[in-house]
Amino acid sequence: MRFDQLKRDFERDFKANPGTPFILTFMVLLEHAGVLLAGGAPDAAGAVANYAFYALVLGIAIQAGAIVYFGRKRSRSISNSPSSSP
Numbered sequence: 395m396r397f398d399q400l401k402r403d404f405e406r407d408f409k410a411n412p413g414t415p416f417i418l419t420f421m422v423l424l425e426h427a428g429v430l431l432a433g434g435a436p437d438a439a440g441a442v443a444n445y446a447f448y449a450l451v452l453g454i455a456i457q458a459g460a461i462v463y464f465g466r467k468r469s470r471s472i473s474n475s476p477s478s479s480p
Contacts, residue, residue, distance in 0.1 A: 412460050416453030420446045 408414055423446035431439035 411457060413453035413455075413457030416449045416456060420450035420453060423449060 423442055427439045427443040427446060430436075430442060
């Protein structure tokens with residue numbers, strides 16, 4: 395698979411799931427908090443974990459909003475299409 399195709403796939407996936415970058419940020423920040431905690435910096439680890447939690451909440455809220463918005467948009471397009479049955 396070429397880089398251009400991979401880039402198009404990522405762009406398509408992020409447009410379909412707009413909360414993904416925030417959820418991925420949550421995962422990276424939580425791993426960083428674990429490293430800080432293991433390194434003996436519990437205060438810094440707690441602060442980073444708080445930011446990770448905020449990123450997760452924001453990502454889930456954006457994703458839920460997209461599902462509601464695109465779900466309504468999809469149901470309207472389905473209900474407005476002519477039925478195939480007589």
